[in-house]
Structure formats: structure tokens, C-alpha cells
Amino acid sequence: MNPIIIIGSGLAGYNLARNLRKLDKSAALTIVTADRGEFYSKPMLSEAFAAGKSPAMLVNKTAEQMGTQLGAEVRTNTNVRHVHPGNHEIELDDGRLRYSKLVLALGADAIRLSIAGDGAVDVLSVNDLNDYTCFRAAVSARKRILILGAGLIGCEFANDLAGAGYHVDVVDIAPQPLGRLLPPAGGEILNRSLASLGIGWHLGTSVQSIARTEVGCRVSLANGETIDTDVVLSAIGLKPRIALAASAGLRTDRGIVVNRLLQTTDPDIYALGDCAEVEGLVLPFTTPIMHAAKALAPTLAGKPTALRYPAMPVVVKTPACPTVVAPPPAGMAGEWQVSASSDGVRALYVDTTGRLLGYALNGSAAHENHALTAQLPVWLS
DSSP states (O other): OOOEEEEOOSHHHHHHHHHHHHHOSSSOEEEEOSSOOOEEOGGGGGGTTTTTOOHHHHEEEOHHHHHHHHTOEEEOSOOEEEEEGGGTEEEETTEEEEOSEEEEOOOEEEOOOOOBSTTGGGOBOOSSHHHHHHHHHHTTTOOEEEEEOOSHHHHHHHHHHHHTTOEEEEEESSSSTTTTTSOHHHHHHHHHHHHTTTOEEEESOOEEEEEEOSSSEEEEETTSOEEEESEEEEOSOEEEOOHHHHHTTOOBSSSEEEOTTOBOSSTTEEEOGGGEEETTBOOOSHHHHHHHHHHHHHHHTTOOOOOOBOOOOEEEOOTTSOEEEEOOOTTOOOEEEEEEETTEEEEEEEOTTOOEEEEEEEEGGGGGHHHHHTTSOOSBO
């Protein structure tokens, strides 16, 4: 019997394997990964500096240990060049493997902006443990870091790096941090709280060019401002990895399109995690990945199980201003009802009947998240 093959050893791939093993102890299982296959917490990458965590300290288990724990073959440093659905095969650099079921847990790539200047090629991003290792090396004897992007990851890195003693500047075209998640009052208190750590905000503008200097680089902004810094970190978002699926003839859009069984347009190929698009939703967060892994495991074990998404608040790791956001479902009309104090903002998104659809909580209001989440509608029932 050919094995179930999972491509990808991130949170999605390994948690799927763990859930599958709870249901089926004997199924042949192979995990193929382009990196070293270490198991670690990716969310920790944006809060590891202030905690003094080296790359080695973030690793929970090696690939060998994961293979033993899961009763699986873990093939590390192995690139998948092509998927051949008709033959139930994946093509590697050094041969082919046949599968019974195939799962794409490919993750996403950091988006890179097209920026002028000879320093643009030096812009770094942190999307995995290897990136984190390179970034730590780049800033080891430096003190000035400029972050492109004031979204969730950009704000988390800004708080973490400032807490570790770095001078941080943040540039974003939006007029406030977390512009897609917070109403203006929430953005203002987050802005103020992070500024109190010494973080410099450069909002409502963009980077035009990055030029190398003798000691670092000079960043020129569209508003005419220039900033001298040592390292530039890009945190402007992620783009699902869909090329492998598209080349195999599977349907793709913003992500790899799957149904509620996480099944692609080929009945024996599935996708989950940052690369997957479920009913128009692409959700690169931990909680949706865990729900998807729990749903897909019984399907692979022979009991088809539809994915269900409850309301899933996002906890933003900004200790200077605790923030929890439950974005309202796309397309649901409503308005923000905001109450603010000197140390917190409570924003509720409600429809015309007063029904709660989402919320954004900052500072002292963040503790209300559990009670409010219980009132929210499910995302996928």
C-alpha cells in the first residue's frame, strides 16, 4: 500500500500527522520537507528577541525525533519538483514517490516589494527558522532596525525588538498600525503604546528606495523623509504557495482551492494551512490550522469530516498594548461601537439589530475576549 504523503513540515503538516496517528496507528506515512524538518513554534519567531531565544532554543524536536514519534518517514532537505496526479506520484530531485493520498501543507512566502536602490536586495524577512537565524546574525552587532509594514507581524516584531533594546522605525502606507484589523481608536492606542517604547512611526507613506551606506543603509520615503538604519525587515504579508498545485492542474485562486473536506479538484489530493483557500477564506493563523488538521485527519482515516470554523479571535503579541481582534465575517454589514479610556479601547462591530459580529480590544479591555467570543457567529458551520 502506498503511503499517505504530506508535503510540508510546519504547524499544518506535523499537526495533521499527529491527529492522524491518534486515529490510525498503522497507516504508512511519509513527510517530505524542503528544510531540516525541525518542529518549532512559528509564532514564537516574532517574540523571541526580548525573551533571549536563540534559534536552537526554539526547536522542540528534530526531524528524527518527529519521525519516531509519528511512526513516519521524514525526508528532509528534499524538494518536490512536480505532482503527477494521474500516476499518484510526486517527482523529487532524486526520484519519484507514489502516494495513496497526498496532502499539500506548503505554507506561504513572504511578500517582497519592488524597491529601487542597491540596498533593496539586502531587505530581510522572517518566515521560518532559517530566516530567523539569518536575521539574528544580521542584527547581532547592530542597533537600528527599520520594519516595512505595520500589520500584525510588523507590530509584533516592533514590540519584541524594542523590548530587546533595538531602535525601531516602522513604515506603512496605512494611517495607523493594524489598519485592516482595528478601528481608528484602537490603532491610536496601539500607536501610542508602542511609541512609548521608542518606536518611530512613519505612517501614510511608502518606501521609494534603499541605498547602501558604509555602516548600513539609507531609506528614502515617498513623503521626502530619509531614515538611516542598519537593517531593513519586511513584514508586509504572506502569499500562499500555489505554484506546485497549479502546475499539477489543480484549481488555485488566492490559495489552493479546497472544499469543506479540504479536498482539491483532485479527489486524492488535499491542502491545508497557509496555502489553502476554503470557501474564499485564506487564514494564515494558528487556530484555523489546528481546526483544519483535526478535520482532515479523520477524512484521511476513512471518515469524511467537513471543516468547521468557529469564531477565531487573533491575539496580537504586543505586550506594550495587549490586543485581541475578532474580525467580522467578510461581507457582513455593520458598524463599530467604540468606548475608550486612558488605558484601553473596547470596539464592538454590530449589525442593525445589535447582534455582535466582531470585536477589537486593546489594553485593559483585552480581558473581555472570552466572554465576547461566545457571542460571535461561527465562520463556517
